[in-house]
Amino acid sequence: MTSPDPRGELGIVLKTAPLRESDLIVTLYTESHGRLSAVARGARRSQRRFAGALQLLVLGRHRLARGRGELWTLDGTDIEREWTRLATDVVAVAHASYAAELVATLVPPEVPDPEVLSLVVALWDSLAEAGPSPGALRAVELALLDLGGHRPALDACAACGRADLEAGVVFDPSRGGAICRSCAAGSRGPGIRPLDPAALAYLRAVAALATPAAARSVDTDPRFTPSDRTAARDALLAMIGLLVGKPLRSLEFIAKLGAAGRRDEP
Ligand SMILES: [Zn+2]
Known part of the structure; x- marks a missing residue:
């Protein structure tokens, strides 16, 4: 199953944790699926597909696909709105x-x-x-x-x-x-x-x-x-x-x- 909205699921990042050398496990809260965990392959090496969106204070559009078991796959994220100036x-x-x-x-x-x-x-x-x-x-x-x-x-x-x-x-x-x-x-x-x-x-x-x-x-x-x-x-x-x-x-x-x-x- 993939995201029904081609722009991706509206959601926020609750936490991230490193996985293997180059991947991240991202815990998200999404509008359509609630709280879930997804693997973002290569996200530790390159943030290009994620546009700096895998952080607190960002409302993102997450392109998700259901993987095996409980883990989803996160293919990319775009910023919908952000409040990152609060980071100071x-x-x-x-x-x-x-x-x-x-x-x-x-x-x-x-x-x-x-x-x-x-x-x-x-x-x-x-x-x-x-x-x-x-x-x-x-x-x-x-x-x-x-x-x-x-x-x-x-x-x-x-x-x-x-x-x-x-x-x-x-x-x-x-x-x-x-x-x-x-x-x-x-x-x-x-x-x-x-x-x-x-x-x-x-x-x-x-x-x-x-x-x-x-x-x-x-x-x-x-x-x-x-x-x-x-x-x-x-x-x-x-x-x-x-x-x-x-x-x-x-x-x-x-x-x-x-x-x-x-x-x-x-
Ligand atoms: Zn009482």
Whole structure:
């Protein structure tokens, strides 16, 4: 089977790894086939057929053919749109890398969903227009958790469904999100943390704003303190950590940037 569109499949590169002397294994997220891995023959020796498109921050047209087994063959790529000028902003690159790593780990292989590409492109647009934003990253995390079938419960207790979540709420990633005071006694798994009303309100605000660009507004919302933002971030990271089951390299890099005093610690 070859690509139905002669210009190639619209998609983004999630990661690349060397294969043999001259080939690359490229992990892509494509509009029509979702996440897949493809061999790009000769791509380490010559980038001619790939026109510099096998990198982060490029929306490409990938000429793909199904190979034997799970690996596809990537014959060439053209650039459809690119945001590579962001490459000079180390924080922007860290945020873009994190989104790519989330797609590579949270989204199941070969299950196409048009929302995934739009979401990543929306994050890149938001980075290009207004720079890195913790609120935008939270929107990406929530959207990808949702697309993977793991949207955290924020409006009602994940265990009993009670909607009046007030003081005493915990966030329990293995039970699916916010847990009311009565059910909290049954929470004993990993990653459980208290979730005070302001941190919960922050997560609800991000969920309601939906797009990365819109979610930037929580960065400067006077209702939320830095510790509310941190608590909300840590709740989502606990959920992602439980699902992924290993440390995300891009996230460790973002934490290092934060520790080194760079702006916009997520
Ligand atoms: Zn409950």
